[in-house]
Amino acid sequence: MDNRRHILIISVLIVGLAAAFFPLRLLAQTAEPAQGATPAPPPVEVTSDPNAPPIPRVHAVQDGENLTIIATNFGVTVEDIMAINNLANGDLLQVGQELIIPGGTGEAIATAYAVAPGDTLAGIAAAFNTSSADVVATNRLIIDNPPLIVGQQVPIISRSGSAAARPVHGRPYLVESGDTLLLVAARNGISPSELAAANGLASDAYLFPGQRLRIPDEEAIYRDLPQGWVDVRLSAPITTQGSTLSIFVENLMPGTPAGRFGQQALHFSPDGEGYVALIGIDAFEEPGTYDLEISGGDERGLWAPLRIQLPLVEGAFDTQYIEVGEALDGLLDPEMRASEDEFLKTIYADFSEDQRWEGIFQTPLTTTIVSAAYGGRRSYNGGPIEIYHTGIDYAAAEGTTVLAPAGGVVVFSAPLELRGNVIIIDHGLGVMTGYYHLLESLVKPGDNVTAGQPIGRVGSTGLSTGAHLHWDLRIMDITVDPALWTQQAFP
Numbered sequence: 001m002d003n004r005r006h007i008l009i010i011s012v013l014i015v016g017l018a019a020a021f022f023p024l025r026l027l028a029q030t031a032e033p034a035q036g037a038t039p040a041p042p043p044v045e046v047t048s049d050p051n052a053p054p055i056p057r058v059h060a061v062q063d064g065e066n067l068t069i070i071a072t073n074f075g076v077t078v079e080d081i082m083a084i085n086n087l088a089n090g091d092l093l094q095v096g097q098e099l100i101i102p103g104g105t106g107e108a109i110a111t112a113y114a115v116a117p118g119d120t121l122a123g124i125a126a127a128f129n130t131s132s133a134d135v136v137a138t139n140r141l142i143i144d145n146p147p148l149i150v151g152q153q154v155p156i157i158s159r160s161g162s163a164a165a166r167p168v169h170g171r172p173y174l175v176e177s178g179d180t181l182l183l184v185a186a187r188n189g190i191s192p193s194e195l196a197a198a199n200g201l202a203s204d205a206y207l208f209p210g211q212r213l214r215i216p217d218e219e220a221i222y223r224d225l226p227q228g229w230v231d232v233r234l235s236a237p238i239t240t241q242g243s244t245l246s247i248f249v250e251n252l253m254p255g256t257p258a259g260r261f262g263q264q265a266l267h268f269s270p271d272g273e274g275y276v277a278l279i280g281i282d283a284f285e286e287p288g289t290y291d292l293e294i295s296g297g298d299e300r301g302l303w304a305p306l307r308i309q310l311p312l313v314e315g316a317f318d319t320q321y322i323e324v325g326e327a328l329d330g331l332l333d334p335e336m337r338a339s340e341d342e343f344l345k346t347i348y349a350d351f352s353e354d355q356r357w358e359g360i361f362q363t364p365l366t367t368t369i370v371s372a373a374y375g376g377r378r379s380y381n382g383g384p385i386e387i388y389h390t391g392i393d394y395a396a397a398e399g400t401t402v403l404a405p406a407g408g409v410v411v412f413s414a415p416l417e418l419r420g421n422v423i424i425i426d427h428g429l430g431v432m433t434g435y436y437h438l439l440e441s442l443v444k445p446g447d448n449v450t451a452g453q454p455i456g457r458v459g460s461t462g463l464s465t466g467a468h469l470h471w472d473l474r475i476m477d478i479t480v481d482p483a484l485w486t487q488q489a490f491p
């Protein structure tokens, strides 16, 4: 199983990089030919590709110039120059100040970079052969070490005369006692001279424990992450109320990472070469910028903590005004709701490391008519909006078979006052699904279920105004939109 395939790689977005990257790599390789290497192909000019998009150039402000003069000279608009340079109305230009001119076709020295998870200002500056101070100046930042938000566009003026970033190539490797160039090269299926050349070492160099090497790898590009980290990927660069976020990290040293998103603790589980954690975003979570912090579990303290700032945006939810009859009125008692929620939490907040599902979830009914979507703000009998709809309601005839959406183990099957007959399935990694208001259950706690297996029948038990299935999906007791899980594979 390869879950990582499903994780959107938060990649470096660089103007013209797609076209310019391959030739640049050839240039880099020919600069320091490895011993015994076959003759290298001739260098390719970065700007030689006629299909490459125009690369912005940089203009140093001259005495007597203003934005209108500069824009006219370069045939662009004042607004475009202001936008790419983060200029505000009324900003004064200073002589010598460097401005990025968008859409030009001149020297390849300016670009825009999208901040990726784990990026630091120093790391970005290094990748573009420039200094942190220059990046601060170009972006007109007031403080020297600003928090970087994932997905944020940062204009960069590169000192190397190249607009492309210099990604770090090769898998990081930490030398252990007894390692030699020959041994490490043999274990990685490369020649010792190739390994030496990739690390700027003589072919007879001694290695010492704790030394950092890069194992050359044509396919993979590793970003300049803080010490101890090999890779960090998020399923999306921004997150939304009610959504699920998946994070994959790979670390150099053994040990399970730990972390938090806002106040929420993260639970990492092994996944391929690294670890994954799922984060549920509550539909009432306040929009804003949240800290995602991950630290290593290594007692030697070799892992620098990873700090990522992630934007959280508002979801699109409706408001539902629900009238319930007198007979059900007593069930609206907030204390009763709170005690039932508290009880369910003891089940939903349990974490099991085994991932019992694969791929996307099926819908729990073969025919689905959504009568109430996830996240709708709810008012009962004209009362205040203090709760939202925690799952999806499907309208269905009483007795309709309910199916398990994915593999898991049944952890609860019993009646509750508000939710009627309830089944809860634990899918692992903190992910559980709940089925409410059932007529009857066909499973019992401890049963293993597979995707598509009948588990119960639709009913109208508990606080319900007619036959329907309520479907909850929770991550460590945080309810998220189950519909997303039927469209996208997590983690």
Ligand SMILES: [Zn+2]
Pocket (backbone or CB within 6 Å): 372, 389, 391, 392, 393, 469, 470, 471
């Ligand atoms: Zn419902």
